[in-house]
Amino acid sequence: MIRFLTAGESHGKALVTIVEGFPSNIPISKTYIDHQLKRRQEGYGRSARMKIESDSVQILSGIRFGKTIGSPISFLIENKDWVNWQEIMNAEKKSFSQNKISVPRPGHADLVGTTKYNFDDSRNSIERSSARETAARVAAGTVARKFLEGFGIFVGSFVESIGGIYSDTDYFVQLLNNKSLTKKSGQDISINADKSSVRVLNNTHEKKIISKIKSAKKSGDTLGGTFVLVATGVPVGLGSFMHYDRKLNSDIAGEIMSVNAVKGVEIGDGFKTAEEFGSNVHDETVLEQNKFSRRTNHSGGIEGGITTGLPVIVRAAMKPISTLSKPLNSVDLSSMKKVSSRYERSDFTAVPSCAVIAESMLAWVLAKHFLIKFGGDSIEETKDNYNSFTRKYYQRIKKGFKK
Numbered sequence: 447m448i449r450f451l452t453a454g455e456s457h458g459k460a461l462v463t464i465v466e467g468f469p470s471n472i473p474i475s476k477t478y479i480d481h482q483l484k485r486r487q488e489g490y491g492r493s494a495r496m497k498i499e500s501d502s503v504q505i506l507s508g509i510r511f512g513k514t515i516g517s518p519i520s521f522l523i524e525n526k527d528w529v530n531w532q533e534i535m536n537a538e539k540k541s542f543s544q545n546k547i548s549v550p551r552p553g554h555a556d557l558v559g560t561t562k563y564n565f566d567d568s569r570n571s572i573e574r575s576s577a578r579e580t581a582a583r584v585a586a587g588t589v590a591r592k593f594l595e596g597f598g599i600f601v602g603s604f605v606e607s608i609g610g611i612y613s614d615t616d617y618f619v620q621l622l623n624n625k626s627l628t629k630k631s632g633q634d635i636s637i638n639a640d641k642s643s644v645r646v647l648n649n650t651h652e653k654k655i656i657s658k659i660k661s662a663k664k665s666g667d668t669l670g671g672t673f674v675l676v677a678t679g680v681p682v683g684l685g686s687f688m689h690y691d692r693k694l695n696s697d698i699a700g701e702i703m704s705v706n707a708v709k710g711v712e713i714g715d716g717f718k719t720a721e722e723f724g725s726n727v728h729d730e731t732v733l734e735q736n737k738f739s740r741r742t743n744h745s746g747g748i749e750g751g752i753t754t755g756l757p758v759i760v761r762a763a764m765k766p767i768s769t770l771s772k773p774l775n776s777v778d779l780s781s782m783k784k785v786s787s788r789y790e791r792s793d794f795t796a797v798p799s800c801a802v803i804a805e806s807m808l809a810w811v812l813a814k815h816f817l818i819k820f821g822g823d824s825i826e827e828t829k830d831n832y833n834s835f836t837r838k839y840y841q842r843i844k845k846g847f848k849k
């Protein structure tokens with residue numbers, strides 16, 4: 447079983463990731479991890495902080511001569527902004543009372559964190575709940591991504607809407623019905639989306655969104671949005687219905703929901719199916735090129751908690767960033783009086799970044815279930831197991847499932 451941990455505060459010295467359980471001999475480079483880290487930092491509407499940070503990973507262990515060696519992999523990503531925060535984030539000195547934060551921002555983790563952890567300074571809560579931590583997750587997710595790519599599995603995403611501005615073309619519905627997706631389509635979708643400053647798939651849509659973000663900026667407000675994740679080349683048989691915690695869909699929902707500010711997740715067109723007759727929703731089974739397929743993909747590539755072999759398609763919703771320069775009402779925790787909430791530098795929208803982070807989490811879940819099914823201490827062993835399963839699967843289809 448693979449696992450990872452992250453550590454680090456938003457304005458602390460650095461972020462740290464420990465990744466454990468991957469087989470040996472997976473090729474992976476610093477350049478590839480840095481490329482994914484950079485993708486996470488892009489997007490119109492991010493804060494001035496993104497001009498300070500240019501994330502780059504230091505590989506501390508677990509990778510030798512460009513390949514995993516089976517030992518725990520550890521990464522360090524420096525926070526360049528730390529030099530400006532050394533006093534406030536000092537590990538040893540006494541705190542300065544003038545720096546204490548006592549006014550929670552509505553919608554942020556400030557109040558719940560300050561309450562739960564018995565703080566008198568919300569800074570302690572702000573720092574770890576910040577989405578800065580997701581840089582460390584992308585580093586972990588990139589190991590998973592690289593592992594999957596070795597099996598022809600590609601994870602990508604695009605932004606579907608920001609602030610309720612959708613494209614005239616419904617790419618999400620097109621994906622659910624698209625029979626011509628190839629193994630690399632997941633990657634191709636991301637390559638196309640990455641060309642746009644808000645990670646959408648057409649120019650007119652991009653322009654409309656940028657103008658909406660500009661209006662949010664002007665009025666001191668923020669925006670959320672929706673994005674779509676696609677994994678192509680996923681084999682049949684990942685996940686299980688044998689127990690609730692083995693279902694792939696429940697794992698995907700949990701991990702995507704763990705991304706900061708994500709408030710909703712659906713697999714395939716989950717919510718829409720609730721309004722339809724079964725005959726409009728269930729994907730008819732067909733045999734094509736000696737493989738089971740489905741006429742449509744409303745299920746988002748998962749039936750009974752198990753992959754069908756069709757692309758895994760997930761849609762998620764991110765709420766607007768909760769730091770607004772237009773203040774909402776709050777309560778000062780030192781005086782217990784009603785006050786306007788405080789502002790500190792933040793993003794106006796981060797939906798494009800959120801989609802990249804969610805890609806990493808989806809890659810992580812798929813790699814986890816891939817290794818549960820195929821195992822292996824070295825990538826060669828994993829490949830043997832995978833090839834043997836695939837060979838037997840095709841033989842069964844050729845001969846019929848009768849024993």
Ligand code: EPS
Binds near residue numbers: 793
């Ligand atoms: C964040 C607030 C902003 C974002 C930050 C997440 O940081 P700051 O308070 O330093 O301006 O830039 O995101 C990142 C630093 C990042 O790397 O994604 C928040 O409150 O969550």
